[in-house]
Structures are given as C-alpha cells and as structure tokens.
Amino acid sequence: MVDPLTSVVTLLQPKMAYSKIVTGAGRWGVRGEFDHAPLFCCVVLEGKLRYTVDESQLVVEAGDFVLIPSMSKFSASSFEVPLEHEWQSQPALLENGEHRNGSLSADADVRTLVGFCHLTSPDSALLLTLLPKLVHIRGDLRLSALVQLVIDESRSQRPAKEVVLERLLEVLLIEALRSSNNAVTSPGLLRGLADIRLASALRRIHENPEEPWTVALLAKESAMSRSTFFERFSVALGITPMEYLLSWRMALARNFLDRKKTIAEVAALVGYSSSSTFTVAFTRHTGMPPGRYFKSRQNAGEGNSGMAIVAL
The missing domain is CATH 2.60.120.10 (Jelly Rolls)
Structure with missing residues (x-):
C-alpha cells in the first residue's frame, strides 16, 4: 500500500x-x-x-x-x-x-x-x-x-x-x-488524509496513477455518491479530484523524466494513452514540452537550486 x-x-x-x-x-x-x-x-x-x-x-x-x-x-x-x-x-x-x-x-x-x-x-x-x-x-x-x-x-x-x-x-x-x-x-493533503473515506481515494491515486481515474470511479473507492465525493474532496483539499490527480501525475512525470525515462514510458506510467496526449497535458501544466524540460534539466545539472534565506 x-x-x-x-x-x-x-x-x-x-x-x-x-x-x-x-x-x-x-x-x-x-x-x-x-x-x-x-x-x-x-x-x-x-x-x-x-x-x-x-x-x-x-x-x-x-x-x-x-x-x-x-x-x-x-x-x-x-x-x-x-x-x-x-x-x-x-x-x-x-x-x-x-x-x-x-x-x-x-x-x-x-x-x-x-x-x-x-x-x-x-x-x-x-x-x-x-x-x-x-x-x-x-x-x-x-x-x-x-x-x-x-x-x-x-x-x-x-x-x-x-x-x-x-x-x-x-x-x-x-x-x-x-x-x-x-x-x-488549511485545505490540503493532510485534511484529506484525516477523512477516512477520502483517504481511500487518495491512496488509490498514489498506488495506481496510471489507472483511467474518473470522479465516479474515485467516488466508488470512497463509498460515496459522485456529487458528495466531489464536494467533500474539493472542500478538504482545496482543489477538485481531477486537479489533484493531474498535479500528482505531472509531479511523477517530471521525476520520471529526471530519471531519463522516455516520453512514451512516462506517458504510460502516469496514465496517458499516447505520447502526444501526455505531451499536450505536460506542456499545458508545466509551461514547456517534456523534451525541452528534460534538456533544461540536463543543461542545469543535478545540483540543488539556491534559495534566499531572510532573517525572521
């Protein structure tokens, strides 16, 4: 699990x-x-x-x-x-x-x-x-x-x-x-995990991000009606179920690209039926196509990015 x-x-x-x-x-x-x-x-x-x-x-x-x-x-x-x-x-x-x-x-x-x-x-x-x-x-x-x-x-x-x-x-x-x-x-993953029914859907998303999840399927995992699940999820996490699913898939996709997996492999791993549909979704969500993202990461190297620290 x-x-x-x-x-x-x-x-x-x-x-x-x-x-x-x-x-x-x-x-x-x-x-x-x-x-x-x-x-x-x-x-x-x-x-x-x-x-x-x-x-x-x-x-x-x-x-x-x-x-x-x-x-x-x-x-x-x-x-x-x-x-x-x-x-x-x-x-x-x-x-x-x-x-x-x-x-x-x-x-x-x-x-x-x-x-x-x-x-x-x-x-x-x-x-x-x-x-x-x-x-x-x-x-x-x-x-x-x-x-x-x-x-x-x-x-x-x-x-x-x-x-x-x-x-x-x-x-x-x-x-x-x-x-x-x-x-x-505040709304987010912690509040969702504190809800036993929502936690079931969240675990399924993370266990099998490649599955063709819909609101109806996730509602079934949570033993709720579609409308009740959608409202309860959105209030607890601050985003809709499909927005959460997309954010998690894109985070995984970037991680897989960093590990030098091909675009076709990544597409399959995060639930897209083809490289082209994955490329469109990745570009819309992150602002650049997966190929360009991979090249930018290679050019930047694997070092950590700097962060300004301000006294508090």
Whole structure:
C-alpha cells in the first residue's frame, strides 16, 4: 500500500538549511517578504506570540509547533500589538548567537527555534500545492516529545549542537506532516488524509496513477455518491479530484523524466494513452514540452537550486 504523504515528502526531498534561536522582549514586531518562499517551521520554547502568514493569523505558545510549507509575506509580533514605529525588518544578532526582536537590554519573554528547509526537488512548487498552507499543532504527545528534545538541545552546549538541531527539525517536519489528527490545517493533503473515506481515494491515486481515474470511479473507492465525493474532496483539499490527480501525475512525470525515462514510458506510467496526449497535458501544466524540460534539466545539472534565506 502506497502512503500518499510519504510519496509527496519523498519527492519534495526536504533538507534543513538553516536554524536559529529567536527571542523577543517587550513590545515588538518583525515583518518582511521572501522572494523565494521557503518551507518554514517554528517551535515555541517559551512565552507566546502572534504570527500573520499570507493573511492567516494565529497565536502560538510554548510547546506549539508551526509548519508553513510555502511562506512569502509574514509578520511576527509580541502578544501585545506593537505601534507602527516599533516594527523591524529583521531581528538583531546578539553576542551569544541568538537573534532578538524588541528590547536588547530586557530579559526575553518569548523564545523560539525557527528553521528553514530547502526543497531540493525540481517539482517543489508543484508539490507544495498538494500540502496545506499552514499547519499548527498543539497537544500531540509524540510531537511534544520531539519538541522537548529540541528544547533540551537548544539550551545545551554539547558538541555538534547545530547538526543535531537540524536533524531534529527534519524529524519534526515529517512528524508534523503526519500528525494531522491533532493539527489545525488549511485545505490540503493532510485534511484529506484525516477523512477516512477520502483517504481511500487518495491512496488509490498514489498506488495506481496510471489507472483511467474518473470522479465516479474515485467516488466508488470512497463509498460515496459522485456529487458528495466531489464536494467533500474539493472542500478538504482545496482543489477538485481531477486537479489533484493531474498535479500528482505531472509531479511523477517530471521525476520520471529526471530519471531519463522516455516520453512514451512516462506517458504510460502516469496514465496517458499516447505520447502526444501526455505531451499536450505536460506542456499545458508545466509551461514547456517534456523534451525541452528534460534538456533544461540536463543543461542545469543535478545540483540543488539556491534559495534566499531572510532573517525572521
């Protein structure tokens, strides 16, 4: 049985690129915008603060974990909303290596560990459309244990501290994505997998993407009427069943092309009856024909694409 979440995470190829301790003191606010939206995660170690990410607002407190697969515009602030002149573009770097928002002389009343991930897959933008825009987890026992490990390591002075923190944050990422039962999420794959009936259809799509799936067939897999399935799927995932199927097939197609499979082979593997129909669908969805995509990947090499990291 193919696990849809494992499929997506495997293709995303997440790699923790950067992590740091960020503290806040007094009344403060920091805001900015990323040119290339990174995957962002945050563990709240002490205190509480407000986040506004792409117009979604939430209050987070000690023990919470926040995951934002694709963050562009953001703001973070003290629980008491700052005045306009108190907003910063980035925190100050302290002598101890921590980053500070607000007063530099006062004791910190909020402490967080934030991390940024590179998504090394060339399909990251496409795959991120399958994930929720925001995951906020509170009260999950397994995740709480991992968070405690992160807290202990962040306060230690043990050798290889930074390496251990990066690995722990990578594990937190995976655990957060599969802890959908205790997560407050926006529409996306996690919400769909939390619905037992929709999860059946999602597993079938990922197990057999080459099948000639229709809404009626997927509804049958979910033991629902066609109209009920269509509405329930669209609300939970934020896209229609056929849009999800197409996005997943195109992500797989690009992965197969990277592995040097022929266009005819790829077409068959992702459910197209001929190379020409696959080429039309691939071109419409990705903006270039599969042959040109393959050549562009060869010319670019197999190195990871760079990503700007902005202080938060």
